[in-house]
Amino acid sequence: MRSSNLKGILVFFATITLITACNTSIAKQNQPKPNIVFIIADDIGWNDLGCYGNMYVKTPNIDKLSEGGLQFSNAFLTASSCSPSRCSIISGKYPHSNGAAELHTPLPENEIPFPLLLRENGYYTAHAGKWHMGPAAHRAFDLYTDENGYDNGDGGENMWIPFFKDRPKNKPFFFWLASHDAHRPWGADTFKITHDLNKLEVPIFFEDTPETRQDLASYYNEIARFDYYVGKVRAELERQGVLDNTIIIVTSDNGRPFPRCKTRVYDSGMKTPFIVSWPKAMKAKGLQTESLISAIDIAPTILELAGIEVPEDYQGKSFLPVLNNPATEIRDEVFSEHNWHDYEAHERMVRTKKYLYVLNSRPNLTNGGPADSKTSPTQHSLNLVRDAGKLTPAQADIFIVPRPAEELYDVQRDPLQLVNLASVPGYQNVLHEMRILLENWRMQTGDTTPEHLTPDWYDRETGAPLDIERVRGTMPGDR
Numbered sequence: 001m002r003s004s005n006l007k008g009i010l011v012f013f014a015t016i017t018l019i020t021a022c023n024t025s026i027a028k029q030n031q032p033k034p035n036i037v038f039i040i041a042d043d044i045g046w047n048d049l050g051c052y053g054n055m056y057v058k059t060p061n062i063d064k065l066s067e068g069g070l071q072f073s074n075a076f077l078t079a080s081s082c083s084p085s086r087c088s089i090i091s092g093k094y095p096h097s098n099g100a101a102e103l104h105t106p107l108p109e110n111e112i113p114f115p116l117l118l119r120e121n122g123y124y125t126a127h128a129g130k131w132h133m134g135p136a137a138h139r140a141f142d143l144y145t146d147e148n149g150y151d152n153g154d155g156g157e158n159m160w161i162p163f164f165k166d167r168p169k170n171k172p173f174f175f176w177l178a179s180h181d182a183h184r185p186w187g188a189d190t191f192k193i194t195h196d197l198n199k200l201e202v203p204i205f206f207e208d209t210p211e212t213r214q215d216l217a218s219y220y221n222e223i224a225r226f227d228y229y230v231g232k233v234r235a236e237l238e239r240q241g242v243l244d245n246t247i248i249i250v251t252s253d254n255g256r257p258f259p260r261c262k263t264r265v266y267d268s269g270m271k272t273p274f275i276v277s278w279p280k281a282m283k284a285k286g287l288q289t290e291s292l293i294s295a296i297d298i299a300p301t302i303l304e305l306a307g308i309e310v311p312e313d314y315q316g317k318s319f320l321p322v323l324n325n326p327a328t329e330i331r332d333e334v335f336s337e338h339n340w341h342d343y344e345a346h347e348r349m350v351r352t353k354k355y356l357y358v359l360n361s362r363p364n365l366t367n368g369g370p371a372d373s374k375t376s377p378t379q380h381s382l383n384l385v386r387d388a389g390k391l392t393p394a395q396a397d398i399f400i401v402p403r404p405a406e407e408l409y410d411v412q413r414d415p416l417q418l419v420n421l422a423s424v425p426g427y428q429n430v431l432h433e434m435r436i437l438l439e440n441w442r443m444q445t446g447d448t449t450p451e452h453l454t455p456d457w458y459d460r461e462t463g464a465p466l467d468i469e470r471v472r473g474t475m476p477g478d479r
Contacts, residue, residue: 002124016093023181033122033172033306034278035246038298040089040176041226042082042130042156042183045256046075047272049323050222056200057220058193061231062250062275067286069248070326071276074292076334076351079371080254080262080269081341083132085295086178088308089253090114090133092299092314096447096477102340102454105475113176116140121308124171128163129156129178137424141176145363154187155222155228156180157196164236172306177233182222184257184372193224204394204416205260207267207385211377219256232249232300242380244280249306251275259369259379259398263341263359265349266409266417277324292353294334315445335441339476341455342371342463345475348447350438356417357434358407365462368398374463394418402459408434 030199046052050059051066078088087100087107092114095101099108107113116139119125131146137143145152150159156179167173174435179187197213200220206212215319231252255261255269274346276282296316303310304318305332321328338347344393346361373379376467385391386399386455394416409429421427441447454473458465 003259009075009361010398026086029130030119032245032436033174034281035172035237035242036116036118036123036306037237037246037300038174038176039230039233039248039275040086040178041223041250041252042178042180042252043225043257043262044182044226044252044273045251045261045268046273047219047271048230048256048461049227051275056195057202058195058224059227061234062273065230065250065277066275068279069275069282069286069322070284070432071288071292072274072276072322073288074353075251075274075295076292076336077254077270077272077295080264080336080338082130082253084339084341085253087111089298090137090176090296092311092316094296094315094335094445094447095339097137097315097445097479098109098135098476098479099475099479101337101475103342104132105472108432108479109136111136113137113140115176116301117303117308117311118306120304120350121181122171123306124168124173125176126157126163126167126179128152129175130180130183131178134407154180155225155229157226157232158273159424160229161232163235163327164240164462166234174302175416179226181226181231182219182257184376186218186222188221189218189227191221191225192228193221195220195224197267203258204392205397206258206378206394209381212381215258215377219258246278246352247302248276250278251298252370257370257373259373260375261369261381262373263338263345264367265336265338265347266356267351267411267415269338269349270349276445282323284323284326287326289322290353291319291322291326291329292331292334292351293322294331297330334439335438336478337447338390340473342458342475343456343460345451346453347439350434350441351411352434354412355430355434356407356409356411357431357438359435359438360403360405360407363403363405364401365403366401368460371458371463371465374458374461379463385389406431406435420421446478448478449475450476 051063079085084095090113091098091111115125127141127144138415195217197217200209302309334354336349348359406422407420408422452473
């Protein structure tokens with residue numbers, strides 16, 4: 001056979017292979033629009049699920065979704081704080097860019113929630129459970145439970161299945177299902193699944209006491225209840241015969257509600273579990289991806305999957321290429337922020353696969369976590385150890401004041417971010433590079449450092465409300 005003929009045959013087969021690959025990718029043309037179910041937990045840390053390596057918590061339903069889908073190992077939030085995190089997800093923007101940077105500030109009316117675009121393009125949209133995004137975002141949903149006469153129940157999941165059963169059957173659907181689990185105070189200790197406090201591991205940030213262990217066991221019980229309802233959702237989709245063409249996303253809004261976790265910009269606060277399942281279209285099943293993604297990437301991805309144009313002012317990137325090929329990288333770094341959440345704060349973080357850099361504009365203040373964590377049994381145990389002068393360096397972090405204005409961590413060597421390398425001579429080039437990355441991001445996104453931030457509303461030692469007039473300061477951002 002002549003070489004030219006052989007070359008032509010090889011080109012032909014290469015072309016056929018490319019066409020086949022394109023036709024079997026997730027982004028198919030002229031196919032029924034996928035249904036989308038977005039399930040978001042409240043205060044569940046990234047490594048507090050069985051599929052993420054936690055050997056003690058019981059999450060069989062989420063683990064099953066992971067086994068049939070794609071599990072992200074490097075998914076990061078833009079804020080480790082409930083309402084800023086959720087507003088960021090629904091708007092596709094960083095908290096300081098969308099005008100809802102602080103806890104309990106509503107999403108402004110001029111922001112475009114991505115479910116609104118789904119609704120305007122033929123989707124039935126519904127929300128059930130915790131809200132925390134303000135009244136302007138209600139317009140994105142045909143049906144919602146927030147201040148609308150519905151009883152969500154203790155965990156927030158009571159209306160999930162009824163809403164599925166009552167949905168119109170002639171439209172593709174988008175459901176935003178938001179649990180109150182695992183937010184304090186605990187309410188699942190008598191639920192169907194309970195955890196033995198003697199059969200769990202206490203993180204090194206905490207003091208190993210019976211009260212800390214009970215605190216963790218109660219937290220795991222909340223996670224188990226969340227997992228139970230995730231299983232109920234999957235079962236209902238299967239019963240209705242729509243599971244195959246339904247994208248299910250499971251994630252959380254911030255880290256666990258414990259000291260050195262929630263509100264913090266370390267992985268314990270900002271890294272989130274993130275699982276995507278789509279039985280009909282996903283070829284990569286039971287795999288993990290190391291690709292970095294940000295919470296602001298969720299909105300453009302869902303819109304692209306639905307075949308809807310993404311607004312130009314959205315700041316995220318679609319991770320559809322990662323769903324098609326888990327080895328694909330769409331980002332070199334992610335960014336996060338810590339603004340007022342019960343206490344005055346202004347931190348910024350940039351995270352690559354190798355390093356984490358933190359800029360703290362209020363180093364004169366402690367960084368001990370939110371008020372509900374301050375009143376926890378775990379915090380009480382740490383306070384006793386502090387008062388006895390026996391804190392370990394890892395435990396002491398939440399009490400340190402003044403704090404470093406800059407922090408740098410080698411996350412491959414130091415995954416818990418325990419050793420600050422910002423002053424180590426051998427890391428000065430890395431420090432400079434990370435500093436420039438953060439400075440450029442702040443400039444490009446209009447971030448600011450107001451002189452008069454919202455002050456403390458709670459006591460930094462006890463978590464008790466202060467007897468003051470509660471006033472807001474200047475919100476970061478150039479809006």
